[in-house]
Amino acid sequence: MSRRTPSKAERVASRRIAGAFLVSAAGAVGFAVTYGLNGGTQWEGVCLAVAFAGLAVGLAVWSRRLVPTGGYVEEHEGFTPPPAEQAMTAAVFRAPESPTRRWGLLGALGFALTALGVAALFPLRSLLPWDRQRPARSLKNTPWGPGVRLVDDQGRPLRPDGVPADTMVAVFPEGSIDVGDAPAFAVRLNPERFIRQPAGGHLGGLVVWSLLCTHAGCPVRLYLKGAARVLCPCHQSSFDLLAGARPIAGPAARPLPGLPIEVGPDGFLRATGDFTAPPGAGFWSRR
Amino acid sequence: MIMRPLARALDDRLRLSPITRRALAKIFPDHWSFMLGEIALYSFITLILTGVYLTLFFDASSADRVYHGSYAPLDGTTTSAAYASTVRLSWDVRAGLLIRQTHHWAALAFVAAIVLHLSRIFFTGAFRKPREINWLIGVTMLALALANGFTGYSMPDDLLSGLGLRILTSVVESIPVIGTWLVTLALGGEFPSDDMIPRMFITHVLLVPAVLVALVSLHLGILVRQKHSQFPGPGRTEHNVVGSRLWPGYTLRTLALFAWVLAVLFALGGLVQINPVWLYGPFAPAESTSPAQPDWYIAWGDGALRLFPAWEFRIAGYLVPAPFFPGVVLGGLSFAALYLWPFIERWRTGDHQPHQLLDRPRNHPVRLGIGVGALTFYVALVVAAGDDILARLLRVPLYDLLALFRVLVLVLPILAGILAFLIARALRRSEAASLGGLTRADLRQATRPGPRHPVGEDEPEAPTLHRPGERIELWPEGELWRWRYRNEAGQLTLTNNRAVTSEEEAVETAGLAYPGVDRIVVPGPPPPPPPGRMRTALRRWSRAAAAASLLVSLLLERRRRGGDQGPQPSDPAESGSPTADEHVRPGGRP
Ligand code: HEM
């Protein structure tokens, strides 16, 4: 509009803004070059950051120095419309031919739509697995059972002497290493120190428990061998293995379920049944 | 210009110019706290842009896949396709790690900005009528952001996120009766199921973002329709909005903010490592990592799970396990309280008036106390989620720290809330400008019950009768009309945001914005202010003069009030505006 000559301050600001945009462009070029040379994540990030920071500075100076801030006012009509206007709109709905007056038909329509809505819920059933039991039951059942051999994480069957005295060994049901609720651990303890017998029994001090914390299901992988305790890394529940894997601190409330075992005729360890209780976190069920 | 014929052509077909003119003239208040929501918006846009890039490389499947690539420790190992593709994305796709880390940082910033924005809305009372709908939409968006952050975090199928997902699954399983059904419905089987990664993927990249985009649009549409609220101040009333126009001032400013957000997020994404899944290893049902902490916005739930004691019970023999209370009940109550707050407050205060002027937080000691207490509670939970790390750093026994946290998480919020309440009340009664201005007597005074402040009228708008010297000046500008507002001292002028086509319209809009203020027609626009250095010097001068006069008037006020102790029932609350010196209430309700 007006062709007035820019003031000194305006010229300074313009120069600064243009400079910032140039820096931004340099950042963009830098990013392209870094990408082309495979210059690494750090440089790519820095170049892009410079590109955007240049833009940001330029735009911010522009908004601060070359256009006014504040000084304007807009009216606010309020939202409650005049009663006459409300009445006019309401009258449209109350006109004789208005569908909202035919209560009977509206009821029928509502019925049809409800039926459709309910019918539309049925396909949700497909999200559940078809051929399995109720969820609570399948959570209780694990691949463990009479005769299932114990294998280590490589799938090798385990003999009693495969469990050393100073560490815990993660064990799995043979053929089901990846099943979520099956992992267990075997430890060797001194039976004379037992305050309470392990729920699943033991083989001369060799005991197997579920690896899943009874709080929220994390594997209790931290073994404090001196104290014969296992600790859950998620919320620090601690289980006393000498007292039947009872929780002694932290938010877990139930002992770890035990796994009854025996030595099979082939000399390898095998389960004689499933866990003594559902493994892992609790859920709505009896036992 | 090529643009002009195009604009004309569009206008001829859609008649855009009246809409555009109104839209470009929309007023945005000039206060930094109004930009928190924009930071959330720009983080969300960053999430979409970076996320789309990630979808091109991420393989959402739990099928086995052999990783071959430049991360040697995993080269040749078989993992899930999701994990292998995330490692590939991080190590073998150029710029992939940058985009992936930027996506993750943007997620953290997104939720943080939402929480700050929500706090601003809460403490200033911006959720009151007519803005309750936008509050509800906002809380919904917070919930969706948390949910999407969690699914995104879980998709790479690494060990750490697998633990997190397992914990969440357990929390849902703890819901009486339907818990196990919900989990099976969501995962298509027991955890870890083959369906869970594809299902989380479609939720993460399509369902939730689509709902979020719809809600953001609704949020902003309602914002435009309702116009902004504003802090009280000279020339600001319940009937107007004062600030900068969308074009050009605010456009430049908000684009600058967008560029800042991108700059910070890309700098973080490039320089600060986040979620190095290749170090955690792939998920395996029998493995754990330690320490294990979730992202910060989930950490309050993790902290609650750690602190809540090992209480569980049976109903008719059916187990209600421990995670139910800290997980489901606490989460449910938190969001229920957020959703219901505007209605609870309306019920308690009986305030059914619409509000365009915001509260200063100090003027609502109860609301401030509750808000500060709640924030303290959640912050304490977040800190508690790092108790194992803290115990190691401080070399104290973990379970002692746990016991301490169990007490602190209940006591600290109450203390913080009471303290905030008392300070707010002291500030409000003493009219001290800031915390530093409070005397001990003020604080002691605040512990005693005082006169009840009538609700909803705590920032009284002095009636025009008592603001003499204000006027509206209208003038013709060619075919068009404009007007402006001048306050008593003449040091504040506010021009109306757009030209209108007739004198009647100018009178009408001015009357809406400043009801009861005298209007005069002046021959032409006010002379342009002196340019350049003169102008800035003048502005500085006038600002200093205004500050000095305010100071003098405050001092005089103090001196005058020195004799009589205690707050005067007839005092309006401190409002920081020159009108605060008017000791008159406009028809205040008892
Ligand atoms: C509310 C918005 C969103 C939030 C809070 C969010 C959050 C996250 C988070 C925390 C991750 C984990 C990143 C990591 O591996 O470190 C993630 C991953 C991912 N997100 Fe998003 N995201 C959002 C929107 C989107 C959108 C709109 C898309 C795509 C259209 C997307 C696509 C992806 C993909 C493909 C991944 C997996 C990539 C990988 O980590 O390997 N996200 N998201």
Ligand code: FES
């Ligand atoms: S999952 Fe083990 S303590 Fe929570």
